[in-house]
Amino acid sequence: MSDEKVIRLNVNRKDFEEIYFKGNQGSLFFSPTTKSKTIITIIVALIFFITFCLKGNLSQESFGVLYFISFVFLLCAVYLSVAINKVSRWKKEVNRYLKSLEKAGIYEIRFNSETFNVNLNDQHELSTWKEFTTADINEDYISLEGKYNYMFPQKSMTKQDYNILIQAVKKNIK
Template sequence: MSEEKVITLKTDRKIFEDIYFSGNQGSLLFSPTTKSKTITTIVAVVILGIAFLLKENLSKDSVGVLYFLSFIFLLCAVFLSVSINKVSRWKKQVSFYLNKLEKCMIYEIRFDQNFFTVNIDGEKETSEWKDFEYFDSSAEFISLEGKYNYMFPKKSMTEKEYNLLKKIAKENIKQ
């Protein structure tokens, strides 16, 4: 493959949103990043609540348990808030990207034997194939990770273009 191939992508926002926000990805409390921390924090609150209800039954020497449980709850809450912040920033970046895609006139991928270029309205990002460290494809999308990270939904291109991109990426990205 010495000649340059060009794939023009459809920029329908819904196609990209279906991929980015699948599986509760956009949920602040129940995304894959925050779900376990949310559950742990809820469990810590329940245990702390029960301990406070039963504090009259504790001896004066056992009151330290309440301080310990309060500390555990605060620790869980801090980890949860950090994860929520991470998801929130990710959502903001994805939203910015989707807004940019929605307004663009040209969204194309150009590649040959050595280079891979993404062009969004004249803003070009070019990488050598060797710059990519990871490639994955599913029934829904192709993702490339390296110097730049990309996700291309299958629905944004023809079946032939999707299979070509998948084949070329598999050949050129050494995992």
């Protein structure tokens, strides 16, 4: 595999969106990052609301419970807002990247046994295979993580090119 292989990718925003936003990944309240925080915040809010409605039945000494529950609710709301902010920033970054892909005239991968080069509108990102730490290969996409992170949908290339890329990744990333 010493000779250079070139794979041209056909950019279709939908192909990339299907992968990036799979499984409510882009949902602010129910993404994998925020779902548990949202549920816990709702439960604590209900407990706080019920306790607040029943505050007339609480003795003077039991009012600390109401303050404690309100503190826990505030804490949950802060953690939820931090998680939502994180998802929102990630979503904006992905959308910015997808817009740059839509404008792409050239999107190709060039690789040989030593190097891996991605060309997006004549902006080259050159890496050696050793710089990649992990690779994820499945039937929908190939992702590479290292100096640069990449995700290549299977739908954006021919079946033959996809298989060539799979073999190259398996051979060069351990």
